[in-house]
Amino acid sequence: MHRVHFFGILVLLALFASGVGAFGQSAAELDVMPLPAKVQVGSGALKVDSEFTLGFSGFREARLDRAGQRFLVQLHRATGIPFGQSIEDPAKAKLVVTTDHESKPVQDLGEDESYSLEVTVAGAKLHAATPLGVFHGLQTFLQLVSISPEGFVAPAVSIQDQPRFPWRGLMIDSGRHFMPLPVVKRNLDGMEAVKMNVFHWHLSENQGFRVESRKFPKLQESGSDGLYYTQEEIRDVIAYARDRGIRVVPEFDMPGHSTAWFVGYPEIASGSGPYQIERSWGVFDPAMNPAEEKTYKFLNDLIAEMAKLFPDPYFHIGGDEVNGKEWNGNPKILEFMKAHGLKNNAELQGYFSRRVQELVTKHGKIPVGWDEIFVPGAPKSIVIQSWRGPDSLAAAAKQGYRGILSNGYYIDLGWSAARHYATDPTGGVAADLTPEEKVRILGGESTMWSEFVNQENIDSRIWPRNAVIAERLWSPEGTTDVASMYRRMQTESTRLEWLGLTHRSYKRLMVQRMAGPASEEEIAALLVLTRALEHVKDYNREFDTGAEPTSQTPLNRVVDAVDPESEVSRKFSMNVDEFLVAACKDGKVAAELRAQLIIWAENDGRLQGLVQRSSLVKEGAPASAALSQSAELALAALERIRQGLPLLDAMKKQQIEALNGFESQAHKSQLTIPARGAFQKLIEAAGQGIGCTPPK
């Protein structure tokens, strides 16, 4: 058997890939995400060549065979080696998978997902109680495989792994922008890769009702612009998800966020109608009528139909953001409130919520909803999804309610991976819960609201940052090394591309579209711009523009082609910190900083041809100028630091004000300059004169 010195390779990989040389025998060195619960690195490595085979023993089922086929296809993509289609005799296989027993016919919360994986020079063994653990273990094996001086190998390693939380979800909003099936499927592939196990499918919104109802066909016929999933397609997605160990939890948001329902069925609304599909973004007046029995009759029949279509035990009823205007404007509803002693809209919504929860329970499901469904007297079985924050989740847990955290995992806000990584479902107030209470915090969900994403750029808003949230929800609590996280996130990002996710490739296509027929140099300049900048954070985009964006607004602009977190700006900022900590003594880092600043400083000039020729590039012109001018200031500061020429206080102040001005200018293009903090640090360091001790 061929032996390679994998340990040495590992050191090299860590050194070359991250530039951060810290090394130990810890799991953090493996390029695996999420990190397993327990890892022991052995010596040597298993060669993965055309002799590699896969075999199953123990419990068998068609789903495991499909997982094996899929594994071989993914291993082929990762290596380019043809492995054939068939699954070999387990006695002879290089990777032997042993499964103890079946999992439940409908995947349930808290099923055993653990696995153990032993890789030696001679072969590998994957063992799991259920197919769910097998799916996870196969993904870990795929992540271990990498190129070496001796071809593709998996390092000798012993892994014992299980998830920290049983509910690890991604929500995709198919309501605001419809997401075609291939988008859903490739994101399920991505979820499988990082061991997420709940696909929360937000299926109805003011802007669209996206599921075929056979009982109430006007829901999709009048409420979706023809963009909805047939029941056959839904079943296809559920089967696809089940094959990957993923539950599908549907959400039908009510009583608000439901304008699209009322286009076909105005009789269940609180206003007088008629209604149109909403094209704008925000919180709107239309809401279901909680005072009429026909509303509950309708919902009873719809929930009955959908409870059958979606086999998962959990059923999401939304419940968020009702502004109450339609209720206040309807005398019958006001009368109803008085008759039932409901003092305000919150109590009215509580009443509605309880009624709907009863219906969901009646049809055999456990209700899930946003914070608002947590009303006095709600049954203890419900699950609260918190958009408000960990405090409200902890409060609910104290009262015996189960919950999942989404506050902090809103990936549509454009936060950094590090910020999401720092969010812990049992952090903050929840850290003080008793163990019994803590168990009620089931996990979390990242939420991909789709105001400003469509099938072209949604992947880039989900990945790779979602892998970091997946790690937070899977790996042990102490997994908090940010440098290791970013290094592994980048590797995982590359792997995700092999699954067909377009989070990296979309950018060049969008850039080419904005540029039209252009020289390579111009395309390069536009790529420099879109790689350096980020879109404005949180929900600032919609309020900053002149013309209010709608669901019909083309998402073809510079702001749509930038990533939520600029990798090049993040690295630049890290380098600035390193440079200043080292008291300017690191010549190599200084040279890298200088080179990057020159590229940015000169980029606006290179972009001018395109600015003249393309209306779309022109929209990014203020941000482009702002980036270049900011970089020029930082470059001058860097030169001062290197030459020991202190910057006068007045100049320093003036330059920092200028930086703020450039940032405001970038906002005109709906963009932000993520390296501006690093630019300011350089200016401040220059202000402190030679020696440049790091600023606070």
Added chain:
Amino acid sequence: MHRVHFFGILVLLALFASGVGAFGQSAAELDVMPLPAKVQVGSGALKVDSEFTLGFSGFREARLDRAGQRFLVQLHRATGIPFGQSIEDPAKAKLVVTTDHESKPVQDLGEDESYSLEVTVAGAKLHAATPLGVFHGLQTFLQLVSISPEGFVAPAVSIQDQPRFPWRGLMIDSGRHFMPLPVVKRNLDGMEAVKMNVFHWHLSENQGFRVESRKFPKLQESGSDGLYYTQEEIRDVIAYARDRGIRVVPEFDMPGHSTAWFVGYPEIASGSGPYQIERSWGVFDPAMNPAEEKTYKFLNDLIAEMAKLFPDPYFHIGGDEVNGKEWNGNPKILEFMKAHGLKNNAELQGYFSRRVQELVTKHGKIPVGWDEIFVPGAPKSIVIQSWRGPDSLAAAAKQGYRGILSNGYYIDLGWSAARHYATDPTGGVAADLTPEEKVRILGGESTMWSEFVNQENIDSRIWPRNAVIAERLWSPEGTTDVASMYRRMQTESTRLEWLGLTHRSYKRLMVQRMAGPASEEEIAALLVLTRALEHVKDYNREFDTGAEPTSQTPLNRVVDAVDPESEVSRKFSMNVDEFLVAACKDGKVAAELRAQLIIWAENDGRLQGLVQRSSLVKEGAPASAALSQSAELALAALERIRQGLPLLDAMKKQQIEALNGFESQAHKSQLTIPARGAFQKLIEAAGQGIGCTPPK
């Protein structure tokens, strides 16, 4: 109505995109490929925004509606603007499509494919006799749309267009490497974009029989490793092609190239068997037995089945490359030859060919075959596909036979686009044919043999060069401006990416796989290498390697990740010519040359980390060193030219010898340095001293 000054934009586009400033009102300025037969550029442009609509009048059919939907999807991809799903009232539409009448139920050779397209500031009109012309005209419109200072526009233009040749094909070899359906479909999309109309599907080979036969199921069961198309899938592809104005001509290659048939049916072979699926590449001994009636019985039944499955009137029977060894080794066959007065193997093959042609004709089809089927006495109805060359095609045409040219369009050989572009079906000897004879030359086909391509890199071997062959076969004979061709080919290459073709994106994925977890700088170095080099040309790859490649050889190496024609090397070579013609006076070009040479010269050093860590990158190390060392010589020569320091003759000779040595060294990695000719020109110019008049 909004007016934009498109004429000015056009000039800008031409100047910026090509660097070649020649400009006139000719069609060559439009970024359209293939160029239309007649173009008149008007003034102004039609705005393409969310108000854009499409309407049909005249003859209607579901296929036209689907073409309209597809057009709107493609226009959406090209612009990012949501256009909705429905087709508007023609009276109000911005683009009105008028079709005179239906085309034939099964698309036939020589059907009317012409169209006219009028674009004005107010709207556009597309008119065609049949849906075939509509498909072509819609593609032309898509190619006209581009970004401008005023958003997306299509320039005012008047186009009268029809093809020069009726047979414009692409052959894909699904025999040697199986090509999954998505590969086939996205290449059909590409064919539609460049107006090709014949998909020649090479479906059987020594390495695999790729169609489900219900009469002879062992063909696919024993002869395909499970990799074949079901009849349902075949029908799906045919319908997909018909929707795009593309005929599907199946090829079943016989009597040679047929080992895979004999695994299940050894009784029709000339040898004694048993047979195995062939794994190697080349011409092999197994051949059908032309002396046994059971062979013809078998073929009769199979052709009957396949003639029904494939509706096209033409049916390809292969016929190429029989080495005759099995015939010579079978006494019964030798006896049969004597009995029938067949003097040699060529006559025996002629006998077989006539018998099979009769069967094809009997089942209602017109036989097509490679040069070898052109035997004395063959019926005049057959169509000869020439791999041998234009001379044999002209000879056949003189005798009244129809033919299509493939010699010169073998895109697997790795030739430049310019070389394919220079190949004309009625060039050479054929130029002297009478008009009546010339008409028998139906067109041509590019051939994508698949020894060294799989689903990952096949697109990169077909596109964008195939667009140039499509232009040769569609556009008027005088369309020969190579600079214009390259400029438009690059634009079209970008457009083809929107169809899902992976000819550009595959490279980065392959590079990441070879590199493993690596720094951005290392990935960049490997990209520089794979963009600078080309794979060895013609069929030299298979004979140069130590271990003979087989169908199981991974295609995951540097040689698999380089393009057939390096765009950066082509531009560098053009720049060298420009620099030398301008007698070194162009400082900007000199600076560009210098910058490129420095990148290449330094690249090998940057790659060393990866060379150490990756066996796959290591395989490319000789070529990487050769590129850098060659570039260093060229850089030194450039410096001498700029400084007016002549290079001694002895040194010059020595350096040119060194260049040749580096090229041989690159061959060790199965690679070639396409810029080496330009490097040599610089060295020779340096040898001529100051003034550097261009070398012959």
